Amino acid sequence: MAVQKRTVRSLLAACAALALATALPASSQAATGKFYYTGTDGSNNLLVNPPDGICLDLTRISLGVDNQTDSKATLYTGSGVFRCQGTKEVVPAGTGVTWGTYRPNSVWFGAGAP
Numbered sequence: 001m002a003v004q005k006r007t008v009r010s011l012l013a014a015c016a017a018l019a020l021a022t023a024l025p026a027s028s029q030a031a032t033g034k035f036y037y038t039g040t041d042g043s044n045n046l047l048v049n050p051p052d053g054i055c056l057d058l059t060r061i062s063l064g065v066d067n068q069t070d071s072k073a074t075l076y077t078g079s080g081v082f083r084c085q086g087t088k089e090v091v092p093a094g095t096g097v098t099w100g101t102y103r104p105n106s107v108w109f110g111a112g113a114p
Contacts, residue, residue: 031071031109037062052110055084061105064098067091074113079105084114
C-alpha cells in the first residue's frame with residue numbers, strides 16, 4: 001500500500017511539473033538577419049536581428065524594404081498607439097518591396113501578426 005501511494009505521488013508530481021513546463025510562455029525569439037528600409041526622406045535605415053512577435057514602429061515612414069531576415073515581416077500603415085493596425089502587407093523572408101502610395105510605419109516579424 002505504501003509503495004502504491006509513493007507511485008501515485010510521484011506520478012502526480014511528474015504531471016504537475018509537465019503542466020508547469022508547458023504553461024510557461026516560450027522565450028522570445030529574434031528574426032536572424034537584417035531588415036533594411038528606405039524612408040520617405042531618402043534615409044537608409046536598418047534593424048539587425050529584430051524580435052519576433054513584437055510590433056515595432058519604424059523610425060521613418062517607409063518607401064521600400066529589403067527583408068534579409070529568416071522571418072516574414074508584416075508591415076502596417078499605423079504607428080504610435082495605432083501601430084500594427086491599418087492596411088498591411090506581408091514581405092516574405094529574403095525579399096524586398098518598393099511602394100508607390102502605400103506607406104508602412106510599423107512592422108511585426110514572424111507568426112501571429114495582428
